[in-house]
Amino acid sequence: MTRIIAISNQKGGVGKTSTALNLGACLAEKGKKVLMLDLDPQAHLSIKEDIWLEGIDGLAFIKGEKELKSNGRDFNLIHSDLSLSSFESEFSNKLGRDQYLQRAIRKSEEEISKYDFVLIDTPPNLGVLTTNALTACNEVVIPVQTLEFAKQGLEIFLAMFKSVEEILNPNIKSWNVLCTMVDFRRKQDKEILEELKNEHKGHIFNTFIRTNSKVAESPRAQTDVLSYAKNRAEDYINLAEEVLKNDKN
Numbered sequence: 091m092t093r094i095i096a097i098s099n100q101k102g103g104v105g106k107t108s109t110a111l112n113l114g115a116c117l118a119e120k121g122k123k124v125l126m127l128d129l130d131p132q133a134h135l136s137i138k139e140d141i142w143l144e145g146i147d148g149l150a151f152i153k154g155e156k157e158l159k160s161n162g163r164d165f166n167l168i169h170s171d172l173s174l175s176s177f178e179s180e181f182s183n184k185l186g187r188d189q190y191l192q193r194a195i196r197k198s199e200e201e202i203s204k205y206d207f208v209l210i211d212t213p214p215n216l217g218v219l220t221t222n223a224l225t226a227c228n229e230v231v232i233p234v235q236t237l238e239f240a241k242q243g244l245e246i247f248l249a250m251f252k253s254v255e256e257i258l259n260p261n262i263k264s265w266n267v268l269c270t271m272v273d274f275r276r277k278q279d280k281e282i283l284e285e286l287k288n289e290h291k292g293h294i295f296n297t298f299i300r301t302n303s304k305v306a307e308s309p310r311a312q313t314d315v316l317s318y319a320k321n322r323a324e325d326y327i328n329l330a331e332e333v334l335k336n337d338k339n
């Protein structure tokens with residue numbers, strides 16, 4: 091069964107897109123078939139143009155206007171652009187507004203089932219694109235920085251996520267916090283990491299992503315850290331291994 095993972099947190103700049111991009115690349119490197127979906131109108135994930143699926147974009151896909159078509163490659167991306175923000179304005183008051191992506195995925199079920207993973211990058215808000223991702227997925231990864239405001243923001247996300255799980259998506263098999271941009275030169279990072287591990291036992295990755303200049307630089311080269319600096323991709327390689335080990339199917 092395809093593992094559909096939403097990468098989500100309403101807090102901005104916590105590493106959602108970097109997680110999608112680099113986890114996707116590491117899973118693909120391990121021979122998995124990976125489809126990424128850019129569900130953020132900022133379209134940062136779409137920077138990796140070399141893996142765009144042709145003839146489709148995020149807005150057309152979520153609206154059910156276009157179905158997936160195979161291109162024979164194993165690592166693909168449904169790209170987006172700013173026009174995806176029109177979904178938020180046009181569909182926010184429509185009946186079934188949270189279930190468009192779920193329906194689109196079902197409509198393309200045959201194509202989707204060829205992938206081992208679908209990774210969905212979401213915007214930094216709790217709007218209708220985020221609720222669509224959380225309704226369509228069966229797993230959630232929640233990137234959180236080891237900073238006090240980020241830790242507080244996580245509680246806001248979890249409260250919303252739990253009501254989506256209860257009302258809209260009983261099929262969620264797992265959710266896990268991922269600590270990102272951890273910097274042990276700051277004393278608080280170790281403390282906050284330990285606090286998060288205690289507070290979310292069973293729902294936090296053992297792997298954490300350290301601050302890494304190559305991760306920050308790779309988007310400028312329109313790629314992921316594995317392609318940009320393989321010897322600095324260790325944390326994401328470990329994350330991919332942990333994700334593979336956590337298979338609940």
Ligand SMILES: Nc1ncnc2c1ncn2[C@@H]1O[C@H](COP(=O)(O)OP(=O)(O)OP(=O)(O)O)[C@@H](O)[C@H]1O
Nearest residue numbers: 102103104105106107108214271300301302305306
């Ligand atoms: N491990 C890391 N080390 C250093 N910089 C990082 C790391 N991870 C992400 N960054 C940088 O931090 C910034 C924010 O990361 P990213 O865009 O992935 O976050 P985001 O949660 O997707 O943001 P948004 O909420 O705006 O969508 C980017 O400039 C990114 O390159």
Ligand SMILES: [Mg+2]
Nearest residue numbers: 106107130134
């Ligand atoms: Mg992002």
